[in-house]
Amino acid sequence: MENNSLILGRKYFGKPENIGNVISKEEAFLLLNDWVKNEKLKAHMIQVAHLMRRFAESKNYSNEVCHKWYLAGLLHDADWDQWPDQHCRKIIEELESRNIDPEIIRAIASHGPRYFGVEPESEIDKMLYAFDELSGFVHAYSLMRPTAYEGMEVKGVKKRLKDKTFAAQVSREDIADACNRAQVSLENLIDFVIIHQIDALGETLQ
Numbered sequence: 369m370e371n372n373s374l375i376l377g378r379k380y381f382g383k384p385e386n387i388g389n390v391i392s393k394e395e396a397f398l399l400l401n402d403w404v405k406n407e408k409l410k411a412h413m414i415q416v417a418h419l420m421r422r423f424a425e426s427k428n429y430s431n432e433v434c435h436k437w438y439l440a441g442l443l444h445d446a447d448w449d450q451w452p453d454q455h456c457r458k459i460i461e462e463l464e465s466r467n468i469d470p471e472i473i474r475a476i477a478s479h480g481p482r483y484f485g486v487e488p489e490s491e492i493d494k495m496l497y498a499f500d501e502l503s504g505f506v507h508a509y510s511l512m513r514p515t516a517y518e519g520m521e522v523k524g525v526k527k528r529l530k531d532k533t534f535a536a537q538v539s540r541e542d543i544a545d546a547c548n549r550a551q552v553s554l555e556n557l558i559d560f561v562i563i564h565q566i567d568a569l570g571e572t573l574q
């Protein structure tokens with residue numbers, strides 16, 4: 369997706385008066401089931417959503433805030449399946465038309481600064497950027513291990529990151545950049561993903 373046409377060319381997303389406006393998990397799943405036919409992509413968004421919620425919970429944020437983090441993760445790639453050339457413009461416009469909380473929309477808009485031209489600024493922005501690439505990478509690693517997530521260790525993931533031929537589409541540069549911006553160590557982040565991602569495996573969009 370090295371594509372300049374994805375640059376959003378905007379600085380502001382949503383409206384400040386919509387802070388606190390969310391949709392339910394059920395409504396979000398309706399949108400995803402409508403827009404996303406690719407099961408792997410759905411599974412990826414569920415995993416990222418789960419990590420986002422768990423991270424917010426680990427900071428003792430309120431239920432409302434944790435739900436916002438969850439929604440940002442759940443919807444961040446919603447338009448990638450059907451409209452890759454309009455990613456993530458399409459989902460941003462959809463959420464703006466629904467008067468959704470601007471923090472959710474901004475997090476989605478900044479989850480790939482190199483592609484969308486929007487810098488991750490807030491904590492929710494930075495963590496979505498960080499979890500997005502790493503979640504997919506750890507999942508790819510689980511698929512090649514006979515015991516999947518069981519017994520997975522941080523050092524195993526780090527070793528795979530050094531192997532440039534493994535999951536080559538995952539940008540190591542973006543992972544390092546995201547950790548740096550979020551001020552979390554790569555080791556801690558990998559550890560968090562291993563511990564929590566497994567819980568999301570049984571979750572579906574039904």
Ligand SMILES: [Fe+2]
Pocket residue numbers: 412416444445500501
């Ligand atoms: Fe993603």
